[in-house]
Amino acid sequence: MFPLISSTSAGGKAGVSRREALRLLGLGGATALLASSGGLRAAESAAVAAGVKLSGQPGFYRFKIGAHEALAFNDGGFAAPFDQSPYAAGVADGSAQIAETLKKAYLPPDKVQVPFNVLLVRIGTEWVLIDTGAGSAFGAAAGKLRAQLAAAGLGPGQISAVLISHAHGDHIGGLLDDDTKQPVFKNATHYIGRREFEFWMGADPDLGRLPLGAEVARQMIAGARSVLGALKDKFQLVAPGEKLIDGLEIVDAPGHTPGHLAFLVSSGDEQLLHFVDAAHHHALTFAHPEWAFAYDAQPSAAAATRKALLDRAAADRLRVFGAHMPFPALGHVKPIAGGRYEYVIEPWLPG
Numbered sequence: 001m002f003p004l005i006s007s008t009s010a011g012g013k014a015g016v017s018r019r020e021a022l023r024l025l026g027l028g029g030a031t032a033l034l035a036s037s038g039g040l041r042a043a044e045s046a047a048v049a050a051g052v053k054l055s056g057q058p059g060f061y062r063f064k065i066g067a068h069e070a071l072a073f074n075d076g077g078f079a080a081p082f083d084q085s086p087y088a089a090g091v092a093d094g095s096a097q098i099a100e101t102l103k104k105a106y107l108p109p110d111k112v113q114v115p116f117n118v119l120l121v122r123i124g125t126e127w128v129l130i131d132t133g134a135g136s137a138f139g140a141a142a143g144k145l146r147a148q149l150a151a152a153g154l155g156p157g158q159i160s161a162v163l164i165s166h167a168h169g170d171h172i173g174g175l176l177d178d179d180t181k182q183p184v185f186k187n188a189t190h191y192i193g194r195r196e197f198e199f200w201m202g203a204d205p206d207l208g209r210l211p212l213g214a215e216v217a218r219q220m221i222a223g224a225r226s227v228l229g230a231l232k233d234k235f236q237l238v239a240p241g242e243k244l245i246d247g248l249e250i251v252d253a254p255g256h257t258p259g260h261l262a263f264l265v266s267s268g269d270e271q272l273l274h275f276v277d278a279a280h281h282h283a284l285t286f287a288h289p290e291w292a293f294a295y296d297a298q299p300s301a302a303a304a305t306r307k308a309l310l311d312r313a314a315a316d317r318l319r320v321f322g323a324h325m326p327f328p329a330l331g332h333v334k335p336i337a338g339g340r341y342e343y344v345i346e347p348w349l350p351g
């Protein structure tokens with residue numbers, strides 16, 4: 001996205017001239033000057049002089065899982081107001097404990113960042129997309145996956161398989177084009193867990209005593225049924241343990257939704273566990289895996305799944321990916337005293 005420009009092409013050892021900086025910055029906003037600190041300063045000054053607004057963050061990250069090429073995409077995200085935080089549902093002094101845990105993690109005390117991440121893995125000739133981001137379900141805060149794919153040089157037509165972990169809006173919202181209501185990933189085989197599909201499409205999906213209330217439950221059910229219903233003839237229904245693609249294992253991870261799935265990608269000695277929504281926040285959920293998350297359909301099953309997956313990741317020193325971990329959402333799970341965990345963020349590498 002940001003091609004490097006050598007100091008020579010950018011105007012010589014002394015950095016770039018103001019005119020050259022303006023010319024380069026004028027290339028559709030897609031050119032960055034990193035020739036030297038002098039060149040960078042000149043480019044910044046030129047940008048300010050030209051009224052260029054510097055904004056946005058890179059939203060894709062390329063890495064490898066053994067022989068497999070992989071990309072993490074940020075679909076967007078938002079800051080949850082602290083008083084509506086869903087992270088300690090039913091905990092008596094939940095707000096105070098959240099504040100204390102955020103403080104210990106050097107995070108802002110008054111709001112909780114919720115990034116949305118999507119994983120793409122190239123296995124042999126297959127481009128396998130795990131979940132699709134939010135589409136328009138979260139307004140302008142998310143739905144950036146298609147733009148991020150384009151930034152990485154990919155189009156939705158190249159995706160050959162789409163795996164859906166569960167039918168919440170931030171995971172299935174990108175399946176249908178808003179205007180045409182047609183599948184975005186039109187060349188892809190679509191997979192979803194049979195249990196998940198049958199839960200949402202059944203006569204009366206039971207979200208238990210969802211602490212967010214009946215209206216939120218009604219909206220979740222309507223959203224899921226509308227997307228799954230539109231794609232009901234396209235979906236292939238799968239079960240945990242089923243072999244779809246060599247190097248990709250479907251892992252049972254129920255609780256957040258009844259048919260929630262996780263995924264284990266393997267190549268040679270390397271593995272990546274995508275735990276999806278089995279853990280929702282890198283500080284809060286790891287420090288307090290026993291806390292119920294307000295959107296969990298089955299809180300005790302969700303807590304058991306969380307413990308099982310985090311224990312497995314810790315014991316096997318697995319590299320992990322999570323839909324709501326800090327982008328690019330790669331890390332490891334470190335066990336600490338009292339059945340708690342620490343999320344260890346993987347260093348970002350240029351590549």
Ligand SMILES: [Zn+2]
Nearest residue numbers: 168170277323
């Ligand atoms: Zn989610």
